[in-house]
Amino acid sequence: MIAVKNITKKYKDRTVLQDISFTVDGGEFVCIAGNSGAGKSTLIHALIGATKTDNGEIEVDTYKVSALNPEQIQEYRRKIGIVFQDYKLLPKRTVFENVAFALQVAGYDDEFIQKRTAEVLKLTGLEDHRNNLPHELSGGERQRTAIARALVHAPELLFADEPTGNLDPENTEALAKLLLKINKGGTTIILATHDKDVIGMIKKRIITLDNGRLVSDKRGTNF
Numbered sequence: 059m060i061a062v063k064n065i066t067k068k069y070k071d072r073t074v075l076q077d078i079s080f081t082v083d084g085g086e087f088v089c090i091a092g093n094s095g096a097g098k099s100t101l102i103h104a105l106i107g108a109t110k111t112d113n114g115e116i117e118v119d120t121y122k123v124s125a126l127n128p129e130q131i132q133e134y135r136r137k138i139g140i141v142f143q144d145y146k147l148l149p150k151r152t153v154f155e156n157v158a159f160a161l162q163v164a165g166y167d168d169e170f171i172q173k174r175t176a177e178v179l180k181l182t183g184l185e186d187h188r189n190n191l192p193h194e195l196s197g198g199e200r201q202r203t204a205i206a207r208a209l210v211h212a213p214e215l216l217f218a219d220e221p222t223g224n225l226d227p228e229n230t231e232a233l234a235k236l237l238l239k240i241n242k243g244g245t246t247i248i249l250a251t252h253d254k255d256v257i258g259m260i261k262k263r264i265i266t267l268d269n270g271r272l273v274s275d276k277r278g279t280n281f
């Protein structure tokens with residue numbers, strides 16, 4: 059599903075990704091681990107086509123992400139789900155409207171939008187908050203709204219960059235469980251986090267970056 063081949067990224071003379079290669083199969087849950095500054099976000103940005111790499115190739119399904127023009131990147135982004143640490147919710151729209159928005163823009167009929175949005179709000183445990191505005195939510199609820207929004211168009215692939223960055227331990231654990239549930243439903247997940255507790259809860263494949271290098275790629279509990 060994903061093939062990263064020898065990518066390198068430099069900012070001026072600083073190498074932040076150094077000859078990174080790996081592949082990910084459909085259905086996998088991959089944690090990108092590593093200390094602050096290791097290059098995790100840069101790698102996620104490269105994978106979603108937000109950052110151009112200097113060398114190498116990134117392929118996701120049929121998309122040669124590293125070679126897309128801006129229009130093709132828009133098309134690619136509509137196929138994937140993306141969640142960041144800052145939720146970027148629309149402040150004057152309710153939870154339901156925030157989640158339904160992408161389907162409305164894509165021109166789906168109202169009946170489908172109601173049904174699909176309700177389904178995703180149920181999955182993320184937000185049914186009781188559907189009519190709340192973002193400022194009326196807790197941090198955990200806001201992050202779950204961002205996840206619901208990223209999933210509403212049923213992407214096969216979800217990218218998340220530090221989604222637990224603003225959450226307390228209880229909400230962090232709930233979010234890790236939610237991501238595992240989403241993965242069990244068949245969605246491939248790439249999760250970048252420096253939080254060893256989160257990685258320990260997820261216990262899936264762990265790719266560790268250190269100073270822009272891929273230093274280990276293993277499965278299971280040993281971080």
Ligand SMILES: Nc1ncnc2c1ncn2[C@@H]1O[C@H](COP(=O)(O)OP(=O)(O)OP(=O)(O)O)[C@@H](O)[C@H]1O
Pocket residue numbers: 069074092093094095096097098099100101252
């Ligand atoms: N636009 C930029 N210009 C210059 N340097 C950058 C830029 N973006 C990132 N960097 C540098 O690249 C390195 C990797 O940054 P990156 O954000 O990928 O790290 P990270 O692993 O996500 O860290 P964190 O855990 O703090 O989020 C850092 O040293 C950072 O300062």
Ligand SMILES: [Mg+2]
Pocket residue numbers: 098099100219220
């Ligand atoms: Mg980061």
